[in-house]
Amino acid sequence: MMLTRDQVQVLAAAVDLEIPEQDLDNVTIRVAALLSAMENIEAELGQDMDAVEPLPPVFPREDF
Amino acid sequence: MSGNEKLFFLSAAEQGRLMRDRKLSPVELVRACLERIERYDGILRAYITVCGEQAMAQAKQAEREIAAGRYRGPLHGIPFGVKDQLCTKGIKTTLGSRIMADHVPDHDAAVIERLNAAGAILIGKENLHEFGKGGTNVFPYGQPRNPWNPAHHPAGSSSGSGIAPAAGFSSGSLGEDTGGSVRSPAAANGIVGLRPTFGRVSRYGSVMYGWTADTLGPLTRTVEDNAIFLRAIAGHDPRDPLSSTRPVPDYAAALRPDLRGLTLAVVREMTWPDGVHAEVRRAMEAALDVLRQLGATVKEVSLKLAKHSVPLQLLTSDSDIASMMLKRWLRTRWDDFDVGTRTRLAAGCLIPATVYHRAMRARALVRREILETLSGCDALLCPANLNPPGRIEAAREQVDTPEDMDQKVLLRRISTYPFSMANIPAIALPMGYAKNELPVSLQVAAKPFDENTVFRVAHAYERATSWHQRHPDLARTLHQAAA
Numbered sequence: 001m002m003l004t005r006d007q008v009q010v011l012a013a014a015v016d017l018e019i020p021e022q023d024l025d026n027v028t029i030r031v032a033a034l035l036s037a038m039e040n041i042e043a044e045l046g047q048d049m050d051a052v053e054p055l056p057p058v059f060p061r062e063d064f
Numbered sequence: 065m066s067g068n069e070k071l072f073f074l075s076a077a078e079q080g081r082l083m084r085d086r087k088l089s090p091v092e093l094v095r096a097c098l099e100r101i102e103r104y105d106g107i108l109r110a111y112i113t114v115c116g117e118q119a120m121a122q123a124k125q126a127e128r129e130i131a132a133g134r135y136r137g138p139l140h141g142i143p144f145g146v147k148d149q150l151c152t153k154g155i156k157t158t159l160g161s162r163i164m165a166d167h168v169p170d171h172d173a174a175v176i177e178r179l180n181a182a183g184a185i186l187i188g189k190e191n192l193h194e195f196g197k198g199g200t201n202v203f204p205y206g207q208p209r210n211p212w213n214p215a216h217h218p219a220g221s222s223s224g225s226g227i228a229p230a231a232g233f234s235s236g237s238l239g240e241d242t243g244g245s246v247r248s249p250a251a252a253n254g255i256v257g258l259r260p261t262f263g264r265v266s267r268y269g270s271v272m273y274g275w276t277a278d279t280l281g282p283l284t285r286t287v288e289d290n291a292i293f294l295r296a297i298a299g300h301d302p303r304d305p306l307s308s309t310r311p312v313p314d315y316a317a318a319l320r321p322d323l324r325g326l327t328l329a330v331v332r333e334m335t336w337p338d339g340v341h342a343e344v345r346r347a348m349e350a351a352l353d354v355l356r357q358l359g360a361t362v363k364e365v366s367l368k369l370a371k372h373s374v375p376l377q378l379l380t381s382d383s384d385i386a387s388m389m390l391k392r393w394l395r396t397r398w399d400d401f402d403v404g405t406r407t408r409l410a411a412g413c414l415i416p417a418t419v420y421h422r423a424m425r426a427r428a429l430v431r432r433e434i435l436e437t438l439s440g441c442d443a444l445l446c447p448a449n450l451n452p453p454g455r456i457e458a459a460r461e462q463v464d465t466p467e468d469m470d471q472k473v474l475l476r477r478i479s480t481y482p483f484s485m486a487n488i489p490a491i492a493l494p495m496g497y498a499k500n501e502l503p504v505s506l507q508v509a510a511k512p513f514d515e516n517t518v519f520r521v522a523h524a525y526e527r528a529t530s531w532h533q534r535h536p537d538l539a540r541t542l543h544q545a546a547a
Binding site: 008011012015017019020023025026027029030031033034035037038042045048050052053054057058059 | 261262263275276277306308369372375376378379390394395398399403406407408410411413414415419421422423424425426427428429431432463464465466468469470473474487512513
C-alpha cells in the first residue's frame with residue numbers, strides 16, 4: 001500500500017497526535033508496510049477469516 | 065576457571081542444594097554476585113538498579129532461617145534479577161524509559177511476591193528495550209552488551225535479564241515475552257529462556273499492555289533451573305483475570321534424560337528459511353541428530369501461515385500497547401522516547417480498528433494451524449535465532465526505507481513470533497557456538513500448558529550436550545573490549 005506523508009499526518013491528527021517532521025518518513029514506512037502486509041493476508045486468508053472469531057488469548061475449552 | 069567463577073556458574077539448583085546442606089552461604093553468594101556486578105556491569109549494563117543493601121539484608125535473613133532449620137525450598141537464598149518492567153515496592157521501576165525515571169511503585173508484581181515467598185533474593189532491576197518494546201536505538205540507562213563479545217548485542221527486549229545469568233551476576237532472571245523478548249536474549253546470551261503458556265503466570269503488577277500476548281518467564285543457566293523458577297511463579301492469581309486455575313506440576317521432578325516415545329516436528333518455514341545463517345543451519349542439523357539418538361522420532365512439518373505472524377502481532381499487540389501510551393505520554397512526551405519506540409508506537413496508533421479486528425481473526429487462523437499441527441506430534445522445533453547476535457550498530461532498527469522495515473523489523477522476528485501468536489509454551493536453549501564464539505540456540509514449543517514436554521525435550525538435549533557448561537570469560541572478553 002502506498003501512503004503519503006500527508007495521509008499519515010491526517011491519520012495522526014485524527015487521534016490528536018502530532019508527528020514531528022524528522023520522524024514522519026519513518027512512521028509512514030512502518031504504517032504502509034503493516035497495511036500492505038494485511039492486504040496480502042486478506043488476499044490469502046480473507047474467506048477463512050470471515051469464518052473465525054477473533055482470537056481469545058486463553059484456552060477456555062480446548063482439550064489440552 | 066577460579067573457585068569463585070565456578071560458584072557463579074553453578075546452576076541455581078546446585079547452589080540451592082549446597083545452601084540446603086549448609087555448604088554455601090546465601091551471604092557469600094549474594095556478596096560475590098554484587099562484587100561481580102560492580103566489577104563488570106559498567107561495561108555490560110545488565111542492571112538499571114542494583115538492590116545491594118536490601119539483597120544483603122535478605123541474604124542474612126535467609127542464612128539465619130536455613131541455619132534454624134526453616135529451609136523454604138530450592139530457591140531459598142538464590143539471587144535473581146527482574147526486567148525493569150515488573151513493579152517492585154519501593155524500588156524504582158523505569159521501564160527502560162526516561163519518562164518513568166522517577167517511578168517508584170507501591171506494590172510488588174505477583175511474581176516478585178511469589179519469589180519472595182520462596183526465599184529468593186532480588187538483586188537488581190534489569191535493563192531492557194524501552195517499555196519492553198524491541199527496537200530501542202539509544203538506551204537511556206546504558207547500552208546493554210553481550211558478555212560473549214561486548215561489541216555484539218544481547219538481544220531484547222529483556223536484554224539485562226539475558227546478560228545477568230550468562231555473566232554470573234545472578235542465578236536467574238524473570239523477563240517478559242510478547243513476541244520473543246525472553247527467548248531472544250536467552251538465545252543471544254547462551255542461556256535458557258521460557259515463554260510459558262499464556263495464563264500460566266500471573267501478569268499482575270507488571271506493566272503488561274500487550275494484553276493478548278504478554279507473558280512472564282524465567283531466564284536461567286540450565287533447564288532444571290528454569291523448571292524450578294517456573295514452578296515458583298506459576299499458578300492462579302485472582303488479580304489477573306486471565307490466569308489459569310490449572311494445578312502447577314512439579315516440572316523439575318518430571319525431567320528425564322531420554323526422549324523415547326516422543327515425536328518432534330521441525331517447522332520448515334522457521335528452520336530453513338532464506339537468510340538462515342550457515343552455522344545456525346549446521347548446529348540445527350547436529351541438534352536433530354542428538355534428539356534422534358535420545359530416542360525421539362523427528363519429522364518435518366509445514367506451518368504455511370507462520371510467515372504472517374510478525375505483521376499480525378505488530379498490527380494487534382503494538383496497537384494494544386499504543387492505545388495505552390497515546391493519551392499518557394505519546395502526545396506530550398514525544399521527544400523523551402527513543403526514536404525506535406516512538407515511531408513504532410505511532411504506527412500502532414494509526415492502525416484502523418477495522419484492520420485491527422481483521423488481524424485478530426487472522427491470528428486465530430495462525431494459532432489454529434499451529435495447534436492442529438501439534439495434534440500430530442509432541443513438540444515443534446526450530447532455531448530460536450536465525451543468526452548469531454550481530455554487532456550492536458548493525459542491529460539497530462533504523463527504518464529509513466521499506467527494505468529496512470522488511471529486514472530489520474519483520475523478517476528477523478520470524479523464529480519466535482508464531483509461537484507467541486499461538487500462546488503456547490516455548491523454550492530457547494543453547495545448541496552451539498558460532499566460529500566467533502557467539503551462541504546459537506534451539507527452540508522447543510509444545511501444546512498449551514504442556515511445559516513438562518518442553519522441559520523434557522530441552523533437558524534431555526542439554527544433558528546430552530555440553531553447551532550449558534560454557535560460560536563467557538569476562539576478564540578476557542571485557543579486557544579485549546577495553547583494549
